[in-house]
Amino acid sequence: MFAASQFRVLGIDPGLTRCGYAVVDRSGPTAMAMGVIRTPPSDALPQRLAALRKELASLIAEYQPHAVAVEHVFFQVNVRTAMSVGQASGLALAEAATAGCEVAQYTPNEVKSAIAGWGGAPKEQVQKMVQARLRLTRPPQPADAADAAALALCHLATAPMRDRVRKAAGR
Template structure:
């Protein structure tokens, strides 16, 4: 499976492309950071981020795009810009028929380091080791984008199985309620 990882942002947006093989094998194809000047208009900054992400999608044709889920941060203004950058990338993926998944920072940290409260240095070190890179990816946004893609490669099969189990449970329940309704009719009839 080919997964594009996105650490969304306006000032720095981390992008990565990772291929997963059998088991937990993952290979990095590309990683980079898109930067837009803070003094530029918001709409133009979003366009620069979207243009770059779309070029990555059209070049590498990933099967899924994994984006970090944004929560309230210390700086609300920054959080909004981050959410919007993630939003335009999610839209670009949806328009190409590419699946979009959001993972929280702690899900990503837990996936690559084993614990959800790891710091940036630990995430970078594990990403470097997992992908067998010669040099640690820099800046942190690039490492985070790789961590997101790895997290998705490893979590996706689990999430798919959970979704399948949920769908099965819903179907069983639907049939049960249908039978119940029929029996009630018989009793009342």
């Protein structure tokens, strides 16, 4: 479907109020798009979810990523935050699967380890590494977009090993 240089990953840092996204092409790697989808907290939940779903579907249709990497948050202190992140994450996973994309989830520690070499790296270090790997003039902002770019880069870094494991297992 894609030439080797056209392998694209859409990274998603899920959230209902702010959902970070970044489209990264393997060649370079190169950032093709980066930003944040926002939904107004004053809107009703179904309308916010519908707006987020529409924006995610639009990103997938426009950039046609081969893979979508979504942050997998398995622990949140605030239950309300956990619910909204889970809902946004579910939308991203469903939209990616519906579009036929490869779907992967990574914990924050897995992303930090792949990007900065240490699972406990602070956000600033991850942003600096994203900046360096994508050859940006300054660290990406806002933090949600930077996290999404880190997710896409993490997937690009770990995908070759996953592919080898799958082949060895006969899948």
